Amino acid sequence: MSRSRRSAAPEPTVRGRGRDRHGRGIRSSATGPFLPPLRTRTDLFDMTLVAAIEYLRGLWPQELGKSVFEVASGPLSVVPGVGVERWMVTPAMNRVVFYRLPIQRLSRLHENDEMHQRMMIETCVFRGVAELLDKDPWDLAPDRFRHF
Template identity: 90%
Template sequence: MSRSRRSAAPEPTVRGRGRDRHGRGIRSSATGPFLPPLRTRIDLFDMTIASTIEYLRGVWPEELGTSVFEVASGPTSVIPGVGVERWMVTPETNRVVFYRLPIQRLSRLHENDEMHQRMMIETCVFRGVAELLGKDPWDLAPDRFRHF
């Protein structure tokens, strides 16, 4: 019995943008489709900065309406006698840059849990914005701390 031969060459496989090894489909996230995505320290830091700035813009809309807030990993230099800055305020351009690594790693917390980390980040945001506005950090949200 003779075998039939194909006269046409096999068609090349079409590969998408994702990785499809051995026809198993494109890779999914590490947590899978049924679990929430992982939260990292960077995500927590960015969300805390954004929510605190959003709150302060609601309290001080005229003063912070044109302000620019940025997050950088760290300062480029160390100031002699002061040390590593946690934030940098530039009043001429109405800009505040928060440095993530010094805030997260050089802060000494008596309890190192998520709540205390958020409080440290919020404290740095309040202090940076207060320096930009020329006010005391406690004066930025006076009604927030009155519980009577």
């Protein structure tokens, strides 16, 4: 029995245009065309950060009116003896940079649910703003913690 030889070289496969496996067509989003897209961890982080900053700006309009708040993936280096920073404050520029990945992934939560993740993000915002204003984090919103 003789084998047939292919005279033409096989065509290269084109990747990156979507998934079309076994002739089923390109995959759609998991939520479908009529539902809003699912919330991601980045969306939760951004919404919580903005809400906490707006709350503090309402309490401290003069001090935080011209402050700049930014989000970065992570710090460029590790601080010896401290570890990975969660935020960086630059008082001369009136700026606070929050590092999303260290806050989300390196924080040890006793329960990893959405409420505790939001509390961790808010804690970092309060501590970063307190460092910017040179105040204690508990002094930023004293009436918030009075329950009597």
